[in-house]
Amino acid sequence: TSSYTRVGILNNPSSKIKEDNTTIARGILSAFLTQNNSNLKSFLSKLAKEETAKSLAAGTKITKFLIPGMDDDAFEKKYNTLGLDLIKTHQMFCQEVLKLLPGQMAVMSNGR
Numbered sequence: 001t002s003s004y005t006r007v008g009i010l011n012n013p014s015s016k017i018k019e020d021n022t023t024i025a026r027g028i029l030s031a032f033l034t035q036n037n038s039n040l041k042s043f044l045s046k047l048a049k050e051e052t053a054k055s056l057a058a059g060t061k062i063t064k065f066l067i068p069g070m071d072d073d074a075f076e077k078k079y080n081t082l083g084l085d086l087i088k089t090h091q092m093f094c095q096e097v098l099k100l101l102p103g104q105m106a107v108m109s110n111g112r
Contacts, residue, residue: 008032009028009029009032010090010093010094010108011025011029011087011090011091011094012090012091012094012095012100012102012103012104012105013025013087013091013102013103014102014103015103017084017087017088017091018084019084022084022087023056023057023062024047024053024056025087026062026079026082026087027047027062027065027079028044028047029082029086029087030075030078030079030082031043031044031047031070031075033078034071034074034075034078035070035071035074035075038069039067039069039070039071042067043065043066043067043070046065046067047065052065062079063075063076094106
């Protein structure tokens with residue numbers, strides 16, 4: 001609700017990291033890296049829906065869920081080249097630095 005608020009995502013999966021179970025995580029990271037704020041917010045809202053997750057798990061390509069105005073080419077290029085190492089790094093940070101258990105969620109805040 002504030003223009004002074006920034007949001008970031010750290011992935012802390014509870015299962016072994018593979019391409020087929022990181023579709024949404026890679027989609028979120030790709031969107032953060034390639035899209036402007038208004039398109040990012042709309043796309044993340046779409047990805048957060050349960051029916052979207054079910055559809056992706058059933059094999060639907062993530063590009064089906066892109067919204068008008070997104071930089072489709074930049075997103076697709078980043079999504080297709082984003083390796084699993086970034087998610088593994090997130091997982092390691094969450095568990096070794098933040099001391100979270102695998103899959104445990106947390107909210108971090110860093111205010112002025």
